[in-house]
Amino acid sequence: MSEKEFQIIYNQHYQKVYRLCMGYFKGNDRIAEDVTQEVFIKVWEKSNVFRGDSHISTWIYRITVNTCLMYLRSRKLKKEISSEKFPEKPENNPDHQSDKEQQLKLLYDCIYKLDELNKIIILMVLEGLSYDKIAAVAGVSEETLRVRIHRIKKSLTKCVNDE
Amino acid sequence: MMNEFNEILEIWENQPNQNASKAGEVIKEAKRIKERIKRNHFWTKLILTITVMILITFFISVSVHNFNQSFTGAFIMVSVLLIRIFLEYLSWNKYRKLDDTRSLNMYTKQASSFYKWRKKIHILCTPLIFLLYVFGFILLMPFFKNGLSEGFYTYVKVSSIVIFIVLSVFILKQVKKELETLKFLEELFKDD
Numbered sequence: 001m002s003e004k005e006f007q008i009i010y011n012q013h014y015q016k017v018y019r020l021c022m023g024y025f026k027g028n029d030r031i032a033e034d035v036t037q038e039v040f041i042k043v044w045e046k047s048n049v050f051r052g053d054s055h056i057s058t059w060i061y062r063i064t065v066n067t068c069l070m071y072l073r074s075r076k077l078k079k080e081i082s083s084e085k086f087p088e089k090p091e092n093n094p095d096h097q098s099d100k101e102q103q104l105k106l107l108y109d110c111i112y113k114l115d116e117l118n119k120i121i122i123l124m125v126l127e128g129l130s131y132d133k134i135a136a137v138a139g140v141s142e143e144t145l146r147v148r149i150h151r152i153k154k155s156l157t158k159c160v161n162d163e
Numbered sequence: 164m165m166n167e168f169n170e171i172l173e174i175w176e177n178q179p180n181q182n183a184s185k186a187g188e189v190i191k192e193a194k195r196i197k198e199r200i201k202r203n204h205f206w207t208k209l210i211l212t213i214t215v216m217i218l219i220t221f222f223i224s225v226s227v228h229n230f231n232q233s234f235t236g237a238f239i240m241v242s243v244l245l246i247r248i249f250l251e252y253l254s255w256n257k258y259r260k261l262d263d264t265r266s267l268n269m270y271t272k273q274a275s276s277f278y279k280w281r282k283k284i285h286i287l288c289t290p291l292i293f294l295l296y297v298f299g300f301i302l303l304m305p306f307f308k309n310g311l312s313e314g315f316y317t318y319v320k321v322s323s324i325v326i327f328i329v330l331s332v333f334i335l336k337q338v339k340k341e342l343e344t345l346k347f348l349e350e351l352f353k354d355d
Contacts, residue, residue: 069271126171
């Protein structure tokens with residue numbers, strides 16, 4: 001892959017990868033930035049082994065979810081993420097942060113409560129990936145995926161409404 | 164339910180964009196990391212090769228004239244240390260070969276099999292290496308007793324006990340962390 005080709009891919013995918021990392025790491029922007037950079041370093045290094053038998057975005061999402069998964073293995077990071085302050089309900093906290101930011105933080109918190117696989121799947125749903133792409137990234141059948149996604153949507157919606 | 168999930172989608176889609184660093188900077192960083200790994204590899208190999216050669220020469224020359232208990236102790240300690248370094252090097256190479264461009268399911272299987280291999284090392288090799296290392300040190304004790312003052316000999320004895328305890332706690336923590344990772348990986352797809 002030439003530097004120019006990489007630049008195009010980078011610009012097309014940076015926000016998507018960053019958002020997925022933010023969702024995975026409960027809105028911790030420091031970790032999300034680090035992991036996003038690590039993902040693109042891998043994309044650049046491994047671009048010569050990309051065979052083109054899947055779409056480039058599927059390939060990048062695979063690297064992203066696998067990198068996120070292994071990044072969290074450090075206990076210190078887990079502690080840092082778990083101690084992220086839980087947001088108050090928007091109506092109870094009328095000061096600095098806007099409602100939208102509060103809602104987003106609440107959403108991050110609810111996503112973080114899901115188990116690992118569900119977390120990864122719902123983040124890809126939120127990013128608007130088609131079911132066949134999500135199945136290809138996660139390595140599960142589309143049938144299993146559909147059932148799972150239905151359950152995750154239900155539990156995420158419940159969490160956001162209850163908190 | 165769908166309407167409510169659509170609200171969640173709206174929150175997600177309306178989040179602010181992050182200022183991305185330039186693609187060129189990522190490439191530079193990738194090249195820098197690659198160079199650093201290559202350099203570290205070179206020096207590690209060089210230092211290890213020189214160390215092994217010096218030790219082999221030393222042990223051969225000493226064993227001709229003076230093969231005693233202290234020599235055996237030192238030999239055991241150095242040998243198990245080299246075996247440990249070799250096992251870590253092998254592990255590092257295996258870990259690097261995990262292919263994170265595969266699907267999450269495949270990657271998890273690969274990583275699980277890596278950590279299962281590490282588990283075997285921790286159960287079979289680590290305790291044996293640790294015990295042999297301590298044994299080698301015990302064989303060296305008469306050498307310290309003859310060569311050191313009584314005060315300093317006591318200091319060596321006490322400090323070595325403290326070091327071994329700290330070392331075993333450190334090893335146990337590391338093993339626990341890796342076993343937790345294995346458990347985490349094995350549970351990921353257990354429902355599918």
